[in-house]
Amino acid sequence: xxxxxxxxxxxxxxxxxxxxxxxxxxxxxxxxxxxxxxxxxxxxxxxxxxxxxxxxxxxxxxxxxxxxxxxxxxxxxxxxxxxxxxxxxxxxxxxxxxxxxxxxxxxxxxxxxxxxxxxxxxxxxxxxxxxxxxxxxxxxxxxxxxxxxxxxxxxxxxxxxxxxxxxxxxxxxxxxxxxxxxxxxxxxxxxxxxxxxxxxxxxxxxxxxxxxxxxxxxxxxxxxxxxxxxxxxxxxxxxxxxxxxxxxxxxxxxxxxxxxxxxxxxxxxxxxxxxxxxxxxxxxxxxxxxxxxxxxxxxxxxxxxxxxxxxxxxxxxxxxxxxxxxxxxxxxxxxxxxxxxxxxxxxxxxxxxxxxxxxxxxxxxxxxxxxxxxxxxxxxxxxxxxxxxxxxxxxxxxxxxxxxxxxxxxxxxxxxxxxxxxxxxxxxxxxxxxxxxxxxxxxxxxxxxxxxxxxxxxxxxxxxxxxxxxxxxxxxxxxxxxxxxxxxxxxxxxxxxxxxxxxxxxxxxxxxxxxxxxxxxxx
Ligand code: SAM
Ligand code: SF4
Numbered sequence: 467x468x469x470x471x472x473x474x475x476x477x478x479x480x481x482x483x484x485x486x487x488x489x490x491x492x493x494x495x496x497x498x499x500x501x502x503x504x505x506x507x508x509x510x511x512x513x514x515x516x517x518x519x520x521x522x523x524x525x526x527x528x529x530x531x532x533x534x535x536x537x538x539x540x541x542x543x544x545x546x547x548x549x550x551x552x553x554x555x556x557x558x559x560x561x562x563x564x565x566x567x568x569x570x571x572x573x574x575x576x577x578x579x580x581x582x583x584x585x586x587x588x589x590x591x592x593x594x595x596x597x598x599x600x601x602x603x604x605x606x607x608x609x610x611x612x613x614x615x616x617x618x619x620x621x622x623x624x625x626x627x628x629x630x631x632x633x634x635x636x637x638x639x640x641x642x643x644x645x646x647x648x649x650x651x652x653x654x655x656x657x658x659x660x661x662x663x664x665x666x667x668x669x670x671x672x673x674x675x676x677x678x679x680x681x682x683x684x685x686x687x688x689x690x691x692x693x694x695x696x697x698x699x700x701x702x703x704x705x706x707x708x709x710x711x712x713x714x715x716x717x718x719x720x721x722x723x724x725x726x727x728x729x730x731x732x733x734x735x736x737x738x739x740x741x742x743x744x745x746x747x748x749x750x751x752x753x754x755x756x757x758x759x760x761x762x763x764x765x766x767x768x769x770x771x772x773x774x775x776x777x778x779x780x781x782x783x784x785x786x787x788x789x790x791x792x793x794x795x796x797x798x799x800x801x802x803x804x805x806x807x808x809x810x811x812x813x814x815x816x817x818x819x820x821x822x823x824x825x826x827x828x829x830x831x832x833x834x835x836x837x838x839x840x841x842x843x844x845x846x847x848x849x850x851x852x853x854x855x856x857x858x859x860x861x862x863x864x865x866x867x868x869x870x871x872x873x874x875x876x877x878x879x880x881x882x883x884x885x886x887x888x889x890x891x892x893x894x895x896x897x898x899x900x901x902x903x904x905x906x907x908x909x910x911x912x913x914x915x916x917x918x919x920x921x922x923x924x925x926x927x928x929x930x931x932x933x934x935x936x937x938x939x940x941x942x943x944x945x946x947x948x949x950x951x952x953x954x955x956x957x958x959x960x961x962x963x964x965x966x967x968x969x970x971x972x973x974x975x976x977x978x979x980x981x982x983x984x985x986x987x988x989x
Contacts, residue, residue: 526717528677531681542584549575550603552589561588566683587622589625592708594882607641618658627711678698690737690929691931694727703819705886737774739776770798773929776948807845809858811862828869848879849876849903850894854879870913872914876906877903915971921968921976926966928944928945931961941957951978966979967979
């Protein structure tokens, strides 16, 4: 659904409290999906991989006309909001946008749930434990809602794009006032209005992706580093992954809008930007009027006067030679690449629909290392994909060593309803999966510690982010390769890039001393 279609239809489906409690023939606890289906007639289509694969070629419209409705522009005056964020950077950034919208409505932020007038849970659906945390939190919030009936509790993010989750919330979590999806963030003021004035449970989730809304306000977390979305959605359909269903099809922001945003951040004094997308290497594939891809965007980033540019996440399949050539220019394009491999076994990669093999991944790594000799590579790995054999897992272990990854996010496979892998029979017991994860993590720790040891006595460039969480007399920041460094220094250097000599190394961090002048710089 795009904005034009939305404006032509009444979009908000309201579940009246009468419906919610007793007007229907069955008790709520006995209701099934069908009983709720009519609520979704125009707003919600359950995730369906077949439908999702048949994505239309509808033109994505870019809108620059977002505004808060007049009647909502002061509604938050004297009130407070709290947003709890789960999951990836994309969600963190969506939270910045929602905070921006709420602030423009007059709300102030708070970290204290007891103090809040509106609480939003920005959820993640990538693994089951992420979902469990949210349901746990909803349970904790129930007494607060009973105490403060005017409190608005909302659930948004990837979980609300799933029909089963929405049904569960509607059946079992009456304390929730508002459920909206990842494509509906710009509708927040109207949705709050509905929740406030109609006192009904408001559900607005578009299963089909929306347009790109450019001029949404943002309250960024911090003034040193910033996230910049370059695209939305994912068309890769890895068989284990729910993201293509929860985030919709790939849609790229126009280059001029991204460049303007990064220039503006540079002018405001930001030292680092991270370009965000589920598969940034697919950037620009959806443009039908210009030939402009991720490598071109990185080339334009290279020309902007901002010290550090990162990007996440790269899919190995779309990582092309032009991009390697541009990244090799260095400068503000940092030599740290996060390149999720998921498995070292070509057979498992085939079953995951990753569209590359162990061999082609290794070839890509060799090309990158040749062009950028000092590159640091990190990755994501899933263990215990259905029917993964011991031998296939061993291939992941050897790949980990062969590439020399300096860090890895490692996960046990979690079946996600609506994905092809979730219906596969799986003969690997959980105990075996856990054992594999422990072994892999030992290797990851070993390789991380070894990469850290190499810094002993070296001078690195550190972007100072603030005081260390453990000790406020110590400052902490990140190197160009994203290693944490702790050292003592004046608070006045927070937000600056300084030279630090490494005196001590740990598995996941470095300790050092501030240096005035750099003799030898390594990053
Ligand atoms: N788009 C990115 C990519 O392709 O690498 C990252 C997407 S996802 C937010 C981050 C990571 O979660 C993935 O790289 C994968 O390792 C992991 N993941 C996704 N679905 C999973 C599942 N069903 N079970 C376990 N891990 C999963
Ligand atoms: Fe999920 Fe694969 Fe898309 Fe990454 S590329 S978001 S793992 S489907």
